[in-house]
Each structure stands twice: as C-alpha cells, then as structure tokens.
Amino acid sequence: MASHGILYGVGVGPGDPELLTLKAVRHIEEADVIAYLAGESGQSQAKQIAQVALDRRQPELDDIVIGMPMSTQRDAANEAYDQGVTLIACALEQGLDVAFLCEGDPLFFGSFAYVMERLIHRFKVQVIPGISSVHAAASALQHPLTVLKESFCVMSGRHTHEQLSDALKRHDSVVIMKAGRARPKILQALRETQREADAQYLEHIGRDNERIERNVSQLADDNGPYFSLFVITRQERGTR
Known part of the structure; x- marks a missing residue:
C-alpha cells in the first residue's frame, strides 16, 4: 500500500x-x-x-x-x-x-x-472536513440551531411523511435537508404538526442565487431545487 x-x-x-x-x-x-x-x-x-x-x-x-x-x-x-x-x-x-x-x-x-x-x-x-449547509443556514439566518437543553434532529426529504411528522413533534429543532422534490410533503407535515410558524426555508446557501424565506406559508406547494432545506426551531425558546 x-x-x-x-x-x-x-x-x-x-x-x-x-x-x-x-x-x-x-x-x-x-x-x-x-x-x-x-x-x-x-x-x-x-x-x-x-x-x-x-x-x-x-x-x-x-x-x-x-x-x-x-x-x-x-x-x-x-x-x-x-x-x-x-x-x-x-x-x-x-x-x-x-x-x-x-x-x-x-x-x-x-x-x-x-x-x-x-x-x-x-x-x-x-x-x-467542510462546513455543512446546516451551519451555513444558521449563519445566514443569524439564528441559533439549538440552545441549552433543546433537542436537535437532522433529516432528509427522503424520509416518509410519518417520519418527518414524528420528528417535528418530538424535537425542538429540526433541519430537513435535500428538500427539493419533497417540499410539498414537508410543508404538509409542518402544517399538520403546527410547526409552520417555527420554520424557515433556504435555497442555494452562500451562492449568488441564495434565497431565504422566513414565512414558509408563502412558498409554492410544489417541488423546489435540490439544494434547499428547512430550519425549524421553537419560537419561544425560554430557559429550557
């Protein structure tokens, strides 16, 4: 060798x-x-x-x-x-x-x-190692991913609707990567779990065509680009 x-x-x-x-x-x-x-x-x-x-x-x-x-x-x-x-x-x-x-x-x-x-x-x-899109997203949003004792979960848009919903119910902070074709499914899960107001959406982080949508209810209920993700954190973080 x-x-x-x-x-x-x-x-x-x-x-x-x-x-x-x-x-x-x-x-x-x-x-x-x-x-x-x-x-x-x-x-x-x-x-x-x-x-x-x-x-x-x-x-x-x-x-x-x-x-x-x-x-x-x-x-x-x-x-x-x-x-x-x-x-x-x-x-x-x-x-x-x-x-x-x-x-x-x-x-x-x-x-x-x-x-x-x-x-x-x-x-x-x-x-x-390289900087991940998860950490770049937090920086772009100027928003902590987790604080104190908050639970944190990273998922992919390839997970099932049931798996996404379960994570949104169980964890304080959830990042859903590779949203792309799964965007309609993710939006539905956010609405059903009442986490829509906690969610923010990003595309092409750090590139010329970067997009940030802080109100995901404004997103079209159809497919997005491959390089996109959702960041979901509790609005009221308190002293957990």
Missing part, C-alpha cells in the same frame, strides 16, 4: 468559495488528480465552489468526472459510482494522490461516503 496514492475526501463547503478551509485549498492544489460528481448537464457544483483553488493548479492529468443521473433509482447511481471508483483506483495504484471534491462535508450526507466505502479497504483515505 505504501506505493499507492492517497485518496482525499475534500469538503468544499456549502457554496461560498471563501468558506473553503485552508487545508482544503492546500490539498486541492497539491493533488495529482481531481475527482468530482457532475450532473447530466456536465456541471459540477463542487468544482464551481473550488474553482479559485483549482485555478492555482498546474494540472498534468485530466480530472475524473463521475456523471451522476438525477434519478431516485439507486441502481443508476451505484453504477456511476462503480465506474468512477474504477478510474480513481487506477490513479491510486499508479501512486497518484486523488482529491475528491464534495459539497459541504464529505461524510455528512456527502457523496464521498459512497466512494470511500468502495476503496477504504484497498487504499489509504483521509477526509478533510
């Missing part, structure tokens, strides 16, 4: 390039090969966020681009990961260090987790 390259999972943060850590920038600049996911249009959010660091590189090798179909079917996604991992493994076997760019934090709802699980038993892996 000593002659193999190292796989770095590099968190590039939620969208604002200035939120890249110094360590992330260094590993991007020093890596032999850069890898990242790209959508069906060929665009990569992670690459766009890290572009300032990428511009400082003098690349000698092509990037490894993993085309990811926007589908709820995991078979297609797993096939894409398998193909990308084959290319990454080939580079690592040649002694090349690979930096895999991942939005937010690599191991918090991060795509790098699926790459790492396929390679960690064969190669050395290091993870460079």
Whole structure:
C-alpha cells in the first residue's frame, strides 16, 4: 500500500468559495488528480465552489468526472459510482494522490461516503472536513440551531411523511435537508404538526442565487431545487 496514492475526501463547503478551509485549498492544489460528481448537464457544483483553488493548479492529468443521473433509482447511481471508483483506483495504484471534491462535508450526507466505502479497504483515505449547509443556514439566518437543553434532529426529504411528522413533534429543532422534490410533503407535515410558524426555508446557501424565506406559508406547494432545506426551531425558546 505504501506505493499507492492517497485518496482525499475534500469538503468544499456549502457554496461560498471563501468558506473553503485552508487545508482544503492546500490539498486541492497539491493533488495529482481531481475527482468530482457532475450532473447530466456536465456541471459540477463542487468544482464551481473550488474553482479559485483549482485555478492555482498546474494540472498534468485530466480530472475524473463521475456523471451522476438525477434519478431516485439507486441502481443508476451505484453504477456511476462503480465506474468512477474504477478510474480513481487506477490513479491510486499508479501512486497518484486523488482529491475528491464534495459539497459541504464529505461524510455528512456527502457523496464521498459512497466512494470511500468502495476503496477504504484497498487504499489509504483521509477526509478533510467542510462546513455543512446546516451551519451555513444558521449563519445566514443569524439564528441559533439549538440552545441549552433543546433537542436537535437532522433529516432528509427522503424520509416518509410519518417520519418527518414524528420528528417535528418530538424535537425542538429540526433541519430537513435535500428538500427539493419533497417540499410539498414537508410543508404538509409542518402544517399538520403546527410547526409552520417555527420554520424557515433556504435555497442555494452562500451562492449568488441564495434565497431565504422566513414565512414558509408563502412558498409554492410544489417541488423546489435540490439544494434547499428547512430550519425549524421553537419560537419561544425560554430557559429550557
């Protein structure tokens, strides 16, 4: 293994390039090969966020681009990961260090987790943490996620209506990530649990098209963008 390259999972943060850590920038600049996911249009959010660091590189090798179909079917996604991992493994076997760019934090709802699980038993892996969209949302709202003894829960829009409703009833603070197609279901759960007034909504945090909606009753009851989330906290926080 000593002659193999190292796989770095590099968190590039939620969208604002200035939120890249110094360590992330260094590993991007020093890596032999850069890898990242790209959508069906060929665009990569992670690459766009890290572009300032990428511009400082003098690349000698092509990037490894993993085309990811926007589908709820995991078979297609797993096939894409398998193909990308084959290319990454080939580079690592040649002694090349690979930096895999991942939005937010690599191991918090991060795509790098699926790459790492396929390679960690064969190669050395290091993870460079990044700022998550959850913490960026709290900063954008200038609103604490939790205080004192409040309970806190992070969920995905992929959870069922029943699971979302249960979390909203049980926890003081709830963040629902990857709202996108689940936005109608989330709005319904907020209304049914009487947490609508506690909720705030964000899209594309830290990017030019950032949107913040503090009154979620104003949201259209239809699908939103993939990069969106809800932050739900108690209005009256008192001295819990």
